[in-house]
Amino acid sequence: MITGAFQQLTPRSVGGIIQLGGTILHTSRCLEFETKRGIEKAAETLASNKIDGLVVIGGNGSFKGAQELSKHADASIIGVPASIDNDVYGTDETIGFDTAVNTAVTEIDKIRDTAISHERIFITEVMGRTRGFLASTVGLTVGAEIILVPEVKCDRSMVVGKLEENRAKGKRSAIIVAAEGIGDTRSLGAEIEKDTGTEVRLSVLGYAQRGGSPTARSRLLASMFAEKAVKLLLRGDGDSVVGLREGKIGRIDIQKSSSIEKPLDLSLLELANVLST
Numbered sequence: 303m304i305t306g307a308f309q310q311l312t313p314r315s316v317g318g319i320i321q322l323g324g325t326i327l328h329t330s331r332c333l334e335f336e337t338k339r340g341i342e343k344a345a346e347t348l349a350s351n352k353i354d355g356l357v358v359i360g361g362n363g364s365f366k367g368a369q370e371l372s373k374h375a376d377a378s379i380i381g382v383p384a385s386i387d388n389d390v391y392g393t394d395e396t397i398g399f400d401t402a403v404n405t406a407v408t409e410i411d412k413i414r415d416t417a418i419s420h421e422r423i424f425i426t427e428v429m430g431r432t433r434g435f436l437a438s439t440v441g442l443t444v445g446a447e448i449i450l451v452p453e454v455k456c457d458r459s460m461v462v463g464k465l466e467e468n469r470a471k472g473k474r475s476a477i478i479v480a481a482e483g484i485g486d487t488r489s490l491g492a493e494i495e496k497d498t499g500t501e502v503r504l505s506v507l508g509y510a511q512r513g514g515s516p517t518a519r520s521r522l523l524a525s526m527f528a529e530k531a532v533k534l535l536l537r538g539d540g541d542s543v544v545g546l547r548e549g550k551i552g553r554i555d556i557q558k559s560s561s562i563e564k565p566l567d568l569s570l571l572e573l574a575n576v577l578s579t
Contacts, residue, residue: 303344304334308351320521323401323513325359335367345374353377355535357528361385361396365543365560372556378540380531381556384524386512388435391564392554393545397527399436400519402429402511406440413505414444414477421474423465423498425491427506430481434566436511441479442574448476449574452483453566456490462497469500471579482506526551 319326334340348356356375358368359382372379383390386402410426417424426446430436434451441449448464450456465476480487488504495502516524523546530544530551543559545552 303347304332304340306347306351321515323515327359329360331363341367341370342374344371348375348377355540356380357382357531357535359384359397361387361390362560365390365556369541369556369560372541378535378538379542379556380534380540381543381559382527382531383543383545386436387430387433388439389433389564390543390545390559391562392543392559393547395523395546397520397524398516399439400523401514401516402436403439403443404517405511405514406436406507407444409505409507409510410440410444410446410477410479414475417475417477420501423476423478423491423494423500423502425478425480425487425494425502425504427480427482427487427504429507429511431483433483433564434481437479437481438566438570438574442570442577444477444479445578446477446479446574447473447578448478449571450478450480450484451566451571452481454568454571456484458490458493458497461490462494465494465498465500468578469498 316326332340335344354377356377356379358364358379361383365381368379368381382397383393384397386398388396388399390396406428413424413426416422428437428440430452432452434453437451438449447468448461461478468476480490487506491502491504526546527544530553534540534542534544534553539553541556542553543556545554
């Protein structure tokens with residue numbers, strides 16, 4: 303929208319891509335779009351190309367930009383939540399979240415084998431700079447002994463106490479799933495090793511979580527969200543974000559979605575703590 307470079311797509315243009323990771327549209331942060339002039343330029347581009355409907359695929363940052371654009375453009379703007387962080391308010395799940403979870407689970411299951419064989423503690427760092435949706439879901443589903451998320455301050459004494467309690471029960475290894483936003487996991491590992499006397503290894507899963515073939519769940523959500531977005535456009539119901547709530551596809555105002563912080567379900571951490579005893 304800034305450069306005015308457009309390409310017309312047909313159904314054939316997107317044939318055979320449903321199994322691919324990433325996006326054929328490509329994506330990057332645009333500093334110019336963060337300025338008033340950049341937004342006005344984008345609005346002018348939409349108008350000059352007679353574009354009356356725009357679907358924005360992304361997370362909170364994309365939707366905040368879309369909301370600002372809606373103040374200057376006549377086009378109907380619809381947000382489709384796609385983020386491995388799953389932190390978009392107004393939807394229980396985002397496109398890509400299930401894929402990222404399954405990618406992390408596959409890798410941590412392999413790490414568990416080494417942890418048990420060598421009787422070590424492993425800290426596995428997953429993505430999540432400010433939110434712990436990925437870490438909490440992954441941690442619960444891999445049976446992690448401890449889950450660390452940005453929303454809950456990391457208490458080293460609690461971590462060490464839990465590990466020592468487990469060792470007293472006969473557990474000689476442990477998996478700690480930590481969101482990257484909790485701080486320096488390497489230093490944390492060194493401190494835990496010093497306090498427990500058990501070898502601690504750090505495994506950073508990194509950008510592998512952002513790629514790969516999408517799961518059936520992610521493909522299903524993408525298809526249903528897309529259908530809803532088109533229907534909203536056809537009836538001129540702009541400034542909306544589509545989402546899944548209580549098993550149904552619906553809509554929420556884009557301003558509300560981008561301004562309210564989605565709460566983390568802390569009961570998952572409590573359940574994980576019970577199951578890891």
